[in-house]
Amino acid sequence: MVSKVKIKINDLYKIFGPKGESHVEKVKSGMGKPELLEKHSHVLGLQNINLDIIEGKIQVIMGLSGSGKSTLIRHINRLIEPTAGQIFIDDTDVLAMSDEELMNFRRFKASMVFQKFALLPHRTVLANTIYGLTMQGLEVKEAEERAAHWLKRVGLEGFEDRYPAQLSGGMQQRVGLARALATDADILLMDEAFSALDPLIRSDMQEILLELQEELHKTIVFITHDLDEALRIGDDIAILRDGRLVQQGSSQDIVLNPADDYVGDFIKDINRARVLTLGTLPLKKASTKGIALSNNTSLENAMKALVDAKKDSVIVVKGDKKLGSVSMHDIVHAATRSSETAGEAVTYR
Amino acid sequence: MSLIDWNKLTITEPPVLPRELLRNFKKGLDGTFRDFSRSYGEALEDFFNPLLMFLKWFQDLLVSTPWPIILLIIGGLSWVGSRSWKMSLGAILAFVAIGWMDMWEDTMATLAIVSVATLLCIAIGIPIGIWMSRSDRVQRIITPVLDVMQTIPSFVYLIPVVMLLGIGKVPGLLAVMIYASPPIIRLTNLGIRLVDAEVLEAADAFGSNYRQKLFQVQIPLALPNIFAGVNQTIMMSLSMVVIAAMIGVPGLGVPVLRAVSNQYLALGLMNGLAIVAIAIIFDRVSQAYGKRLQKHREGDHGV
Numbered sequence: 001m002v003s004k005v006k007i008k009i010n011d012l013y014k015i016f017g018p019k020g021e022s023h024v025e026k027v028k029s030g031m032g033k034p035e036l037l038e039k040h041s042h043v044l045g046l047q048n049i050n051l052d053i054i055e056g057k058i059q060v061i062m063g064l065s066g067s068g069k070s071t072l073i074r075h076i077n078r079l080i081e082p083t084a085g086q087i088f089i090d091d092t093d094v095l096a097m098s099d100e101e102l103m104n105f106r107r108f109k110a111s112m113v114f115q116k117f118a119l120l121p122h123r124t125v126l127a128n129t130i131y132g133l134t135m136q137g138l139e140v141k142e143a144e145e146r147a148a149h150w151l152k153r154v155g156l157e158g159f160e161d162r163y164p165a166q167l168s169g170g171m172q173q174r175v176g177l178a179r180a181l182a183t184d185a186d187i188l189l190m191d192e193a194f195s196a197l198d199p200l201i202r203s204d205m206q207e208i209l210l211e212l213q214e215e216l217h218k219t220i221v222f223i224t225h226d227l228d229e230a231l232r233i234g235d236d237i238a239i240l241r242d243g244r245l246v247q248q249g250s251s252q253d254i255v256l257n258p259a260d261d262y263v264g265d266f267i268k269d270i271n272r273a274r275v276l277t278l279g280t281l282p283l284k285k286a287s288t289k290g291i292a293l294s295n296n297t298s299l300e301n302a303m304k305a306l307v308d309a310k311k312d313s314v315i316v317v318k319g320d321k322k323l324g325s326v327s328m329h330d331i332v333h334a335a336t337r338s339s340e341t342a343g344e345a346v347t348y349r
Numbered sequence: 350m351s352l353i354d355w356n357k358l359t360i361t362e363p364p365v366l367p368r369e370l371l372r373n374f375k376k377g378l379d380g381t382f383r384d385f386s387r388s389y390g391e392a393l394e395d396f397f398n399p400l401l402m403f404l405k406w407f408q409d410l411l412v413s414t415p416w417p418i419i420l421l422i423i424g425g426l427s428w429v430g431s432r433s434w435k436m437s438l439g440a441i442l443a444f445v446a447i448g449w450m451d452m453w454e455d456t457m458a459t460l461a462i463v464s465v466a467t468l469l470c471i472a473i474g475i476p477i478g479i480w481m482s483r484s485d486r487v488q489r490i491i492t493p494v495l496d497v498m499q500t501i502p503s504f505v506y507l508i509p510v511v512m513l514l515g516i517g518k519v520p521g522l523l524a525v526m527i528y529a530s531p532p533i534i535r536l537t538n539l540g541i542r543l544v545d546a547e548v549l550e551a552a553d554a555f556g557s558n559y560r561q562k563l564f565q566v567q568i569p570l571a572l573p574n575i576f577a578g579v580n581q582t583i584m585m586s587l588s589m590v591v592i593a594a595m596i597g598v599p600g601l602g603v604p605v606l607r608a609v610s611n612q613y614l615a616l617g618l619m620n621g622l623a624i625v626a627i628a629i630i631f632d633r634v635s636q637a638y639g640k641r642l643q644k645h646r647e648g649d650h651g652v
């Protein structure tokens with residue numbers, strides 16, 4: 001299957017301040033964020049962003065606080081206007097849209113979930129969920145039917161008449177999710193949607209999102225500063241630092257080959273055994289002893305299988321094909337080399 | 350001619366405008382305003398005539414309505430506002446006492462002017478407050494005007510109002526409104542400005558237009574503040590009752606004025622207490638209503 005680019009961002013720059021445009025050239029020729037702030041009192045939000053987001057996938061954008069994640073995601077539905085650059089969605093130039101087109105784009109094509117839920121406190125759960133639908137011009141009755149369906153999908157059946165303040169954070173964000181899903185937009189923008197939630201609840205929400213995505217195949221842009229979350233739900237991950245994309249790729253790419261120490265720092269505490277798969281290890285010539293496991297088995301599962309089978313070598317297969325074999329020793333080594341060899345990862349630069 | 354009267358200037362007397370210049374200045378201003386009121390006073394009176402008619406009609410209506418019905422309405426409104434039988438009963442008893450002390454008619458007149466003044470303040474104040482919240486420049490211009498309206502002694506603006514419109518209900522109403530409208534304007538502005546930025550962003554993200562954002566998000570979220578403004582406006586218009594009486598507004602202020610000039614202690618006290626009673630009822634009922642408005646905002650898990 002050829003993957004189609006849904007959202008295309010080209011050479012995007014955002015400089016906050018009254019005369020942003022006049023400073024783009026300086027940034028292009030190398031002026032950094034601190035210098036721009038000090039000399040010209042403008043804040044460098046984003047620089048030189050080029051990103052293709054694939055249809056039907058979850059694109060995670062990661063970075064520390066202040067790295068420009070919120071700024072980037074708000075360019076996709078033009079809540080923030082770029083200083084320079086281009087944004088295409090389904091080959092439509094978002095920046096060329098008239099006010100009316102933009103409004104319809106926001107009503108029908110892209111919906112959003114917010115970090116602090118952004119629900120209307122004076123409206124019930126149901127009345128919050130229909131917000132986007134009424135913006136689309138639907139009659140209240142039909143909107144309520146559709147909204148009720150989505151509330152059920154996120155597990156809020158029976159809570160329709162509560163007010164947001166009567167719900168826990170996790171439940172409020174389910175309302176936020178239902179409100180966004182109800183509009184049937186094919187793009188879902190989620191700005192740290194789960195960051196405000198407790199770890200257990202967050203994990204529940206990730207599960208709900210993944211389950212829904214199995215069947216909905218939306219194009220989701222998901223922002224987080226939590227690598228575990230990124231690895232769990234992201235098909236692709238892009239890492240932002242000071243407004244610049246420092247690395248993009250699959251989670252395996254990022255864990256195996258961090259582009260610099262900033263990324264290295266991010267990944268140093270993760271559970272590599274859970275992220276890495278057998279296919280990413282250097283394989284020896286296939287031996288005949290050992291158990292056969294698929295190349296996309298995680299190291300964690302492979303170790304468990306080896307221990308259970310009381311064997312110490314795996315034959316890695318892809319479909320019917322034998323790719324090679326790998327020993328328990330190598331698996332353990334790959335899974336644990338994180339902190340001791342963090343220096344080695346840096347030598348990549 | 351010099352702008353300072355040098356003869357008068359000493360170490361204890363600050364520089365002062367020569368007497369003649371000062372007199373001419375005052376005369377000029379008086380004359381200009383008098384001419385203005387001569388040529389436009391009548392037009393202005395015509396302009397305000399519908400208001401006068403309405404005010405008269407409303408007051409007559411209150412006075413001519415049988416007292417049991419008024420008591421029922423008072424009790425009913427108190428209940429609607431506060432959902433409390435005690436409050437309702439208290440309000441009815443207060444009005445029975447007012448009638449018993451022979452202050453019924455004056456009280457109705459006061460209720461009429463306070464209600465009309467409050468309604469007008471709301472009708473004018475909320476749009477101005479919204480306008481102010483939309484633009485920092487408008488806010489910068491209007492805020493000092495509101496400060497002046499609230500701090501300038503009422504007697505000072507009574508002078509031009511009376512010169513223009515004479516003595517009567519309309520100038521009285523204007524005086525009350527000048528004093529009582531700032532809180533509703535201020536709190537509408539404040540309420541809208543305090544609306545959570547992320548909620549506004551959500552409204553934008555779902556494609557709301559200007560009106561939808563204003564009426565479905567900003568005003569509802571600002572409502573508790575707007576309501577606090579309404580409450581203050583009511584209180585402040587009640588506090589103007591005596592001053593309004595000085596320029597011919599009927600009501601509880603009139604006997605108070607008479608009591609002051611004739612040293613009738615009991616009369617002044619009774620009417621003053623009647624004003625206080627009305628104020629307390631309005632305040633408690635409207636506060637209870639305001640609280641109920643935002644009850645759902647309180648965390649209340651598992652209800």
Ligand SMILES: Nc1ncnc2c1ncn2[C@@H]1O[C@H](COP(=O)(O)OP(=O)(O)O)[C@@H](O)[C@H]1O
Nearest residue numbers: 016043044045064065066067068069070071072
């Ligand atoms: N409206 C704004 N005006 C000026 N600077 C801004 C504005 N919005 C964001 N910034 C700056 O842009 C940078 C990126 O912010 P943001 O996108 O919110 O980061 P993140 O979401 O990754 O925490 C920060 O330095 C922030 O201070």
Ligand SMILES: [Mg+2]
Nearest residue numbers: 069070071192
């Ligand atoms: Mg952010």
